Amino acid sequence: MVTRSSIRPAGLATGRPVLALLAIAVIAGMVLSVCGWRPVSAAGVPLRLVDWVTVLRNDPAITIDPDAYQLPGAYKPSISVNAPGAPDGTLNGYALIDNVIYGNLDSSGSEEAIVLVDSGGTGGLLGFLVFREGDPAPRLSLVRTGYKIGVTLDGNKVVISEPNYVGFEANCCPSSITRTSNVLEGDRLVTVSTEVEPNDVQEPTVWSFYLALTDKRYEDAYEFLSAAYQAANPFSQWKAGFANTQSVEVETSQGRTPNEVLVQLAATDARPGGGTITRRFKGTWTLVWSAEKKRWLLDTASIQPA
Numbered sequence: 001m002v003t004r005s006s007i008r009p010a011g012l013a014t015g016r017p018v019l020a021l022l023a024i025a026v027i028a029g030m031v032l033s034v035c036g037w038r039p040v041s042a043a044g045v046p047l048r049l050v051d052w053v054t055v056l057r058n059d060p061a062i063t064i065d066p067d068a069y070q071l072p073g074a075y076k077p078s079i080s081v082n083a084p085g086a087p088d089g090t091l092n093g094y095a096l097i098d099n100v101i102y103g104n105l106d107s108s109g110s111e112e113a114i115v116l117v118d119s120g121g122t123g124g125l126l127g128f129l130v131f132r133e134g135d136p137a138p139r140l141s142l143v144r145t146g147y148k149i150g151v152t153l154d155g156n157k158v159v160i161s162e163p164n165y166v167g168f169e170a171n172c173c174p175s176s177i178t179r180t181s182n183v184l185e186g187d188r189l190v191t192v193s194t195e196v197e198p199n200d201v202q203e204p205t206v207w208s209f210y211l212a213l214t215d216k217r218y219e220d221a222y223e224f225l226s227a228a229y230q231a232a233n234p235f236s237q238w239k240a241g242f243a244n245t246q247s248v249e250v251e252t253s254q255g256r257t258p259n260e261v262l263v264q265l266a267a268t269d270a271r272p273g274g275g276t277i278t279r280r281f282k283g284t285w286t287l288v289w290s291a292e293k294k295r296w297l298l299d300t301a302s303i304q305p306a
Helices: 012-035 052-058 202-214 218-222 227-232 235-240
Strands: 062-064 078-082 090-095 101-103 112-118 125-132 139-154 157-164 176-185 188-198 245-254 260-270 276-290 295-305
Touching: 052 062, 078 139, 090 125, 101 139, 112 139, 139 188, 157 188, 202 218, 202 245, 202 260, 202 276, 202 295, 218 235, 227 295
Parallel strands: none
Antiparallel strands: 062 078, 078 090, 090 112, 101 112, 112 125, 125 139, 139 157, 157 176, 176 188, 245 260, 260 276, 276 295
């Protein structure tokens, strides 16, 4: 005889545990969502969803320094990664994981990710890492290095800007900027176009020319002169003209055009019999832009005694 209390609807014995497991799963999902957890990645998982700290920490090519100084704001891991094109063979800096750039760089249908690497100081961006989707984690595709570079996307092209320094400029003010437009082919960036934009450093160029003369760095000073000026003034003959020069002080101002620099000079020369004499001059230098050397050059001068 079966009593009423022993009768249970079919499936009731297993239904409660299943409901309990579902409840646990829902709660766990809510906790992970609140904590901001995201998967490292697996095949087909969009890179926008991955946890970049975990990706960088688990990549065997990348080392994270846990004791490095932390920049203000969002966490930026201090990383080191092999970079054959870099002077010391490595790219070191802070990975800007809060500012990752995403785009379909090779028109394959899935996005790649560009992780910028910053110096944390006046050096600005020192390079970047390109990742592809991978299984079980994103794959580091390439490492690019530089100094104070800029990176933007133009459609599926990576536009990289880099400063060109002659050597006399302040860190803020290079002589020019080179911009290249690049496409991703396999695991390399291929440049499809290049343009060089001059900066307005004509006056600093003139200052540095006269500083080189004062320091008797004649070879360096000669490099500030255009090919036409050099052709008219061969180096040995030109250098001999400064045999007695002790120093040259210069004050500059902009002329009538951006390529014209007004100068006031105080040149101190050694006297043949001893002592020195200072003479004053004023006039104009006209500069030309050299696309080959990516710098301004002194081309013609009109200078007379003041």
